[in-house]
Amino acid sequence: MKGMNRRELLTLALHSLAISGGVLLLYLATLAPTVLWGDDAEFQRLAFTGRVGAGVRSYPLWVAVAHSLSRWLPAEAAWSANLVSALCAALVVGVLFVLVSGLTHSRPAGWVAGLALAFSHTFWLHAVRAEVYTLFLLGYVLVLALLWGWRLRPAGGLLLAAFGLAGLTLLAHRLLLTAWPALGYWLVRVPKPRPGRAYALALAGLLLGGLPFLLLVLLPGRGAAGEIEGELGLVRLRDVGLGLGFWGYQFLFLLPLGVWGAWRQWRADRPGAVFLGLLWGGSVLFALSFRVNDQYVFYLPAYLVFAVWLGWGAADWLARLAGRARAVWLVGLLLLAAGAPPLVYRLTPAALNYLDLDLLPGRDVPYRDNNLFFLYPPKAGYDGARRYAAEVLASLPPDAALLADWTPLQPLLYLQVVEGVRPDVLLVQIHPGRGQQLPWLLAQSRTRPVFLADLERYYDLAEIETRFELLPYGLVYQALPYPPSTPCTAVGWWPGSKAATSTARS
Structure with missing residues (x-):
């Protein structure tokens, strides 16, 4: 975004609002209308009570946001809690659009990246339920945008804000810890006129933003924010196979474009590629080695990074084309990003049920078809x-x-x-x-x-x-x-x- 005039910035902002508004309408149309199961139901109850406890209940940032919205909206508490996820998810897509458009100097690439993430299975699934992950991803993508802005214009305020937000986002989920190697690399690698001052500002921001998290951890009898019950272990071949299946289900026919985009970024901007690679690798390694039933959700930061690479790939490919061919390819990419996923997500559980196959670890409960509930993101009408x-x-x-x-x-x-x-x-x-x-x-x-x-x-x-x-x-x-x-x-x-x-x- 460096060097953009006022008109270009306004156009970028309008496009960002358009894609955010569009996906928000999608999420509102597919939002769960009432209480759900397990963690979702607990978060929906906490949105009403505003209480923060230990363990899975210790997500203070999400509870504060959801409780405030629940008190303000004249709607069922469960629906209000679901709405928090939808609002945060729409904002994530809008910020991602701005980030990718700025990195690639291509608004069409921003649209491809934004829609690919918005319609990806796990992101969409958690955008229509009461969960903490879209709020966490909002902090995550804002940190990335601030750090890239600091690279373009090494102002102390941007660095302070980025690391302050990184500390604060720990209150949304400790999954941000997987990004710390990448943040450290970026802080050291980016050229800066006064390195000592930059390191001091980053440390100050992290301490200030992370102070609530530190206090919550140190308070007697309280669990750490975002504590998860599970165990770390060595990566197993089974986990790798499941992971590949998850990736295929998220991005379907766009996987080659994302891999191509990562390669093109490596050729054009090696420090930026290493930064994103460390972010991606930290998330993937944790998801592969942490043993819980909903292991798949820990890939979400990596999916966001992959969406950036999809933007790189789209920008590179579209730059090779002109005129009608470029327009046709752009429409094709947008259809692959936003048109194919809903069809695949609806047909897959139907096919599994027809074959009497249950590929998911979820337990059986009355009035829930596990294949449909977990593999088909829309939750409209589910009671x-x-x-x-x-x-x-x-x-x-x-x-x-x-x-x-x-x-x-x-x-x-x-x-x-x-x-x-x-x-x-x-x-x-x-x-x-x-x-x-x-x-x-x-x-x-x-x-x-x-x-x-x-x-x-x-x-x-x-x-x-x-x-x-x-x-x-x-x-x-x-x-x-x-x-x-x-x-x-x-x-x-x-x-x-x-x-x-x-x-x-x-």
Whole structure:
């Protein structure tokens, strides 16, 4: 953007607003209308309460933004939380357009890059749900834009702002730590008139911006911002194969163009290529080595970097053409970026369901087709989690106690806390394998009817079934205690049954 006159800057801004506004309309049209499952439902509840806890609940920046919007909008808290993701995602695309247009001196390249990211599977999926990643990516792409601006015009204010924002973005997600090698390289590699002053400003910005994060980490009894439960391990061949599948599903027919763009940047701007390569490599290495069910989401920063390379590739290819041929190729690239993905995303889960294949690690829950839910980003009209929670809470007897795992527990808690549904029901999650589920059920069964949300691996069924008979009860399972004198193999015993009556008489 260096050397642009006022008219060119205005045109660039209008294009940025156009692409941001367009993708925002897309995300609003495909936005989840209500409460979802698991993490999404928890974030939707936190958007209402404004509380920040430890572990997965410790994303203070997202909670602050979502809670403020939830209080201001006359809408359901869950929808308001989903809207935060859509707004941030649209802003990410707008900033990316400006960044790529400035780097390549080509607005068409900015459109290709912006639309490719906007319609990529994982980015779109998290733009219509209550998740922290689009807010994190907004901080991420703004840091990149500020650092590239500092390279063009080495002003101290830009450097201070870039590293200050990098520190602040840690409150959105600690995934930014994967970018630190690249930030350090850029700080050292970019020519600067006064290196000592530049290093001091970068350190000052990082300390000032990261101070809230440091305080949150050091506070007794509080979890680190963005803490994730999982484990690091060596890269496995299986993870590499899955990763290649994820990349193919994101960018489909544009992958060769992105690889070409990375090569062309390496030839034209080696320091910039190394900077982006370090960003890309940090994200990919972490995604490959961190073991969690939603491992795929940690590729998001790398997808953003790849979108920049797509812009480089598009600019290089279009520069070789002129007239009608250039226009035809531009239309073709835009269709590949924005037209092909929705069709592929809709056909893929349909084909997998037809073949009775389930390629995803997600657990089964009522009213959710896993292939469709995870592989098809649009969530307009989806109310499976609300339907499940409403039916379960309506079916339980007074003062029931329900032991539930994370995924179904969170929509139940949302309805109970946010909407005041069935406050008499006790909802609890106890992790399996710790010997705590059975004692809790025994204690609660003395005064309450007790239930399990499911019979999945999240429950110590071998232990529980020594003292309880588990019978279907609508969408959940009732745990009926055996009488003290009854062997664990007995069946058909519950309070008021014939077996219970005969036991009492004897």
